[in-house]
Amino acid sequence: MQSCTISIIFTTKQSLIVGLTFLLQFFVGGNWKCNGTKDSISKLVTDLNSSTLEADVDVVVSPPFVYIDQVKNSLTDKIDIAAQNSWIGKGGAFTGEISIEQLKDIGCKWVILGHSERRHVIGEDDQFIGKKAAYALSQDVGVIACIGELLEEREGGKTFDVCFRQLKAYADVVPSWDKIVIAYEPVWAIGTGKVASPQQAQEVHQAVRDWLKTNVSADVASKTRIIYGGSVNGGNCAELAKEEDIDGFLVGGASLKGPEFATIINSVTSKKVAA
Numbered sequence: 133m134q135s136c137t138i139s140i141i142f143t144t145k146q147s148l149i150v151g152l153t154f155l156l157q158f159f160v161g162g163n164w165k166c167n168g169t170k171d172s173i174s175k176l177v178t179d180l181n182s183s184t185l186e187a188d189v190d191v192v193v194s195p196p197f198v199y200i201d202q203v204k205n206s207l208t209d210k211i212d213i214a215a216q217n218s219w220i221g222k223g224g225a226f227t228g229e230i231s232i233e234q235l236k237d238i239g240c241k242w243v244i245l246g247h248s249e250r251r252h253v254i255g256e257d258d259q260f261i262g263k264k265a266a267y268a269l270s271q272d273v274g275v276i277a278c279i280g281e282l283l284e285e286r287e288g289g290k291t292f293d294v295c296f297r298q299l300k301a302y303a304d305v306v307p308s309w310d311k312i313v314i315a316y317e318p319v320w321a322i323g324t325g326k327v328a329s330p331q332q333a334q335e336v337h338q339a340v341r342d343w344l345k346t347n348v349s350a351d352v353a354s355k356t357r358i359i360y361g362g363s364v365n366g367g368n369c370a371e372l373a374k375e376e377d378i379d380g381f382l383v384g385g386a387s388l389k390g391p392e393f394a395t396i397i398n399s400v401t402s403k404k405v406a407a
């Protein structure tokens with residue numbers, strides 16, 4: 133997934149700077165959570181279809197399960213679908229669950245797992261989430277693997293401990309990292325309007341990459357996209373995108389507004405300039 137960009141930048145003095153920069157393909161997900169109706173989703177899809185999106189960005193949206201088919205049948209094929217959850221194994225007598233096989237059947241290429249709302253509202257633990265991730269990957273469905281600390285954990289100086297523990301639970305069971313995108317979503321920033329500063333986010337992203345290097349491999353560390361989530365919007369995305377280890381975003385509230393989500397996707401341009 134690693135891409136090589138040859139940057140040719142004309143400065144104001146018309147000098148030519150040619151640099152060879154390795155950038156990971158930017159990845160932006162829109163997590164619609166438990167929001168929307170047939171009508172509001174139809175409008176959102178229309179807005180996304182008419183937006184001009186930078187070509188070199190992987191974009192996914194995650195509608196509620198019941199609207200996936202509607203979205204899949206009406207959304208531009210430049211945007212993939214990620215489910216918001218999946219069962220830990222093959223389907224069967226598991227009332228209320230949705231299997232990976234069913235998600236594949238309706239065209240989902242990705243699934244979001246380990247989201248803080250599933251950890252802290254529903255009560256899913258690291259091992260349960262790890263099982264889901266391993267199963268999804270075994271069926272060739274990509275995993276957006278969420279991690280992130282609570283406010284009291286940050287204030288108690290435990291941010292890295294928590295993120296590394298959550299990462300290890302994935303690393304212990306996944307067969308490969310080829311189809312994993314890590315989403316760092318500090319819980320205190322989700323839905324609160326309190327975005328992590330670019331420096332706070334970069335610090336954790338860099339630590340996550342270092343952890344991968346030490347505990348998985350240098351190759352995985354250099355190829356795995358680490359995206360940021362938590363109150364990302366059209367106004368703060370450009371500054372966040374400039375940080376070296378921020379390879380995209382997982383967006384909640386602002387992904388429900390087509391033009392604003394397009395702005396977030398297109399913030400890849402500030403990354404390219406910063407590189």
Ligand SMILES: O=C(CO)COP(=O)(O)O
Nearest residue numbers: 163322323362363384385
């Ligand atoms: O949880 C999130 C994405 O998964 C982030 O939500 P907000 O962008 O609404 O803070």
